[in-house]
Amino acid sequence: MVNNTALNGVDINQLGKTVQAVKDNTALAKCQFRTTTQWISGAHAQTHVQGFYGLGQEDHSRSTPFIIESDEPKALMGTNKGANPVELLLTGLAACITVGLVYNAAARGISLDELKIEISGEIDLQGFMGLSESVRPGFNDISVYCHLKSASPDSDLLDLIEYVKRVSPVHNTISQPTPVEVIFQRL
Template identity: 45%
Template sequence: MSAQAAIAEKTTFINGLNVQQALDTIAALKADKSLAKFRFRAKNRWVSGGENRSTIRDFYGAGVEDTSRMKPFEFVNGEPPVLLGDNEGANPVEFLLHALAGCVTTTFVLHAMARGIAIRELSTELEGNIDLQGLLGLDGAVFPGYEQIRIKMHVKADCSDEALDDLLAYTQGHSPVCNTVCQPVPVVIERV
């Protein structure tokens, strides 16, 4: 009996995740690898100044267009006054930290569940440094993005520190957003 099957027999949910559903999903993906191909989408419309709004609703996954979302999620991008905005919303580089925190957290929780590790508490703090000279084109030698992002995870779980460290390393290697940031993918910008 595999560790995952033993976990499924022992309990139905770990860390709020349905163990049997996870096992069923893994089995389906092993049987038909095309089901693992997802296409996520976002739309954005500029409002004024540094304000723009993104909507996210539909996506393709598990072999079909998803119809589970009745209305789109809306995210307001803005800038603080020091960056010529009116605090309409978090700015895009802050949303990147939000996306990274969410993905690392979800990946950590998912793989903790798969290992049978119950998490009692989990929170993260993220911080990144950017030199605006790169964004503004004031110095061609300055990178326009984050120079470094630091993530501090505060975790209390029913396992050893060694098991947590192993899970954290595994999480960093398997979080889609973390890997997109750490090993950038090509981005094509075109006018239509």
């Protein structure tokens, strides 16, 4: 008999152990994620993502950093060397919802055959350009389309999506007020 503990590419035994460890010791739940962004030229910047603190310890498992290029499209005076910051925000939201759906589907015994997240957001550049105090510089709205292929009933998939909306860190950060402190430090 084959003991298959993976569902949707997730080791459900390890997932259960990790959740239980956090239940048993809530200090393990505290995480700190970090990035360092270096301006290159114009709108082009490069962000390095490497270490983080999680599950009670500093994690150095990434021997080389992930490097993320950001820029603006030519229409916004960029050079198209990377996605722009709001596209990266949408990317973070899509990736967070994806991992939330995959992990929580596995925990619930829901097999996913296919998953695709499409996101769009509307911004009025008058706010970003400082042309109008009454126009918000950020997104006015964001629409998330979860395309799922699964043998599970729609009701189970809708419950899963609603649950993930409630527990997604990025969804929560975007949809709820989060204090952001910008600190000046001279180089």
